Amino acid sequence: MKLTMFKSKLHQMRVTEANLMYEGSITIDEDLLEMANILPYEKVQVVNITNGSRLETYTIPGERGSRICCMNGAAARLTQVDDRVIVMAYAEMEPEEAREHQPTVVVVDEENNPKDILDNVTHGQKYGLENGLVEEN
Numbered sequence: 001m002k003l004t005m006f007k008s009k010l011h012q013m014r015v016t017e018a019n020l021m022y023e024g025s026i027t028i029d030e031d032l033l034e035m036a037n038i039l040p041y042e043k044v045q046v047v048n049i050t051n052g053s054r055l056e057t058y059t060i061p062g063e064r065g066s067r068i069c070c071m072n073g074a075a076a077r078l079t080q081v082d083d084r085v086i087v088m089a090y091a092e093m094e095p096e097e098a099r100e101h102q103p104t105v106v107v108v109d110e111e112n113n114p115k116d117i118l119d120n121v122t123h124g125q126k127y128g129l130e131n132g133l134v135e136e137n
Contacts, residue, residue, distance in 0.1 A: 001094075002093060002094060003092070003093055003094075003095060004090050004092055005090060005091055005092075005098050005103075006088060006090055006103045007037065007089045007090050007104070008036045008088070008089050008103055008105065008106075009036060009088040009103070009104075009106070010028065010036050010038070010086070010106050010108060011105055011106065012049070012108055012109075013028070013069045013084065013085050013087055013108055013112055014069060014082060014083075014085075014110060014112055015070070015071055015079050015080065015081055015083045015084075015085060016067070016068050016069050016070060016081065016112070017068065018070065018071045018080060018081055019071070019072045019076055020073065020076040020077065022072035023072070024058075024072055024073035024074065025057050025058050025060045025073065025075075026044065026046060026058075026059055026069070026072065026087065027059075027061075027068055027072060028059055028060075028062055028068065028070075029061075029062045029064060029065065029066050029068050029069075029112065030061040030062060031064045033059060033061060035104075035106045035114055035117060036104055036105075036106045037104050038059055038089045039059070041058050041059060042058060042059050043056060043058050043089070044056070044057060044087050045088045046085050046087055046088075047086045047088065048078060048083055048085050049084040049086060050080075050085075051078070051083065055075050057072075057073075057075055060072070067108075069087075069112055104117065104118070106118075
């Protein structure tokens with residue numbers, strides 16, 4: 001039996017573009033995809049923090065360093081520029097592998113620059129409700 005486990009995510013991405021006329025997907029800066037261990041064309045779930053919508057699509061690599069997060073096609077109807085989203089990827093694992101697995105979380109700032117990369121996530125540990133990761137004093 002395989003279990004579907006949370007593999008990785010880009011947390012608090014700011015939508016920089018919405019392109020309704022494209023055939024579908026989410027375009028993300030290739031640097032950010034690599035940091036989050038998400039492959040080009042991998043299936044992802046996108047959760048809109050701003051309006052609560054959820055959708056599934058696939059990733060398209062965007063220009064490195066651009067910090068682009070563009071919702072394409074029908075997904076553009078569920079988001080607007082400046083909405084904050086979480087982009088999550090999952091993986092199927094055997095139970096033994098799943099017990100040892102630690103997801104990768106890339107938290108970004110308001111400009112989609114990486115703010116922190118976490119590999120051990122606990123509930124409410126470092127997050128504020130308004131803008132994600134809280135700096136530790």
